Amino acid sequence: MISAAASLGHYFFYLLPGLGLYALWFGLTPRHLVGLRIAILLLGFILLRDVMTPLQFWSLGPGAQIGFIANPLVLAGLGLLSLGTLACLARIAPELWALVVWERRGWLVGLALGLFAGLALGLPLRLHAGIGLEQASGSWLLGMALLALGGNALEEVLFRGLLQGHLEQACEPWRAALLSALAFAACHGFLALSVTGVGWPVLLFTLLEGLVCAGLRLRHGVLAATAAHATVIWLIAVPM
Template sequence: MIAEGFTVLLDYAMYLMPGLALFGLWFALTPRTQTGLRILILVLAFVLMRDVMTPLRMWSLNGELQIGFLANPFALALLGGSSLLLVALIARLLPDLWQLVVLFKGNRLIGALVGIVAGCLIGVPLRLYQGAEVAAIPDYWSWLLGMAVLAYGANALEEVLFRGFLQGFLEQHVSALRAALLSALTFSALHAFLALSVTQLGWPILLFTLIEGLACGLVRMRYGVVASTATHGTAILLIAVPMVGL
């Protein structure tokens, strides 16, 4: 399981390398004064990292918006941990952009609880609609631990980019509410390729990501990026299953 996890991560990194190299060069040659463009480059690089997971069979989607992930919990934990490492590197190497990130606002405990509840409001109805019988899925509970690391770790990176950098940047130019709405629309729009080409599942993915983006944007507006990460991670964790049998 451990060897397989490292192999998955290595294959994924090698597959991504040419595209990420181009994004890295684009970012390096972009003047630091072009904050909006630099954020866009980072966001698009993340979209590449996310969407190539589908052809590599690292995750899958079906018509009920059930997300299947690798059945190897160690591989999932590696991916989630690597995402957290990227967040730390971004904070270290890009301090001018990191200052846009509002990690906490207001009461931290309440923010975390609100984030989790918002994630449950998104994920629980879909879980009930899917009717997934977790008791029938082999090794589901051991898999869930690795999935939790991925759900919150990978979505911490996504939230830093969309609700940290993008929403924080937009708040310097428009109202906080409009910035939240714009970050949600951008978030959903950048799932269009995944929805209409990679998976061909269409509007259900766009509607789900718009609702999810609105929830995360509003939670971030009131409580910060850590709370919006709780929203995003909880929603994904609730609708995820191992890819066994999908």
């Protein structure tokens, strides 16, 4: 417990100068500049995500697997922080939150299709990487599930909820979905080419994942996209 709190505290204080600048930039940007405000949120999220690599919270492993810190309390804490960030966003920017379309054609159908899409994307990668359940404890799998759910809910709200929802007001829905997927892959560019050095495989996979999630958002809403994204990440995750 103490180790997890220390790790999360170090993460927060390490981020604080950058997050402070983003918060000031966001707060001073006029509300009618919706596109710029969404861009600021996306850049802030990239900082939150990519700084986890030098802090050794996660890393891209061999094959198609992603290694995450072995402490399940840290994973759970990061997931809860992501959900807390969503709650703050809903409160401080209700005009942006209104862009989020959670479900279309029934939430249960969307959830089922999202889980199926996540399995279709993640299971072949898991089998290719040879990831077995014996590699992780039950508590780690639960912590990882909370991180996958919370972290990817935040990411999907930003890309598929805010960005795609905003773009739909300016262009055809299919074009908004395509732009959302391209933006999602492009925003992994620094991670792929600098932070990890893995390169084009990360960009190719995130483009495919982005297209799937954007299509799910177009037809069934953000809930379906979140289910797909979270399932993929949970399936290819291993403890470091």
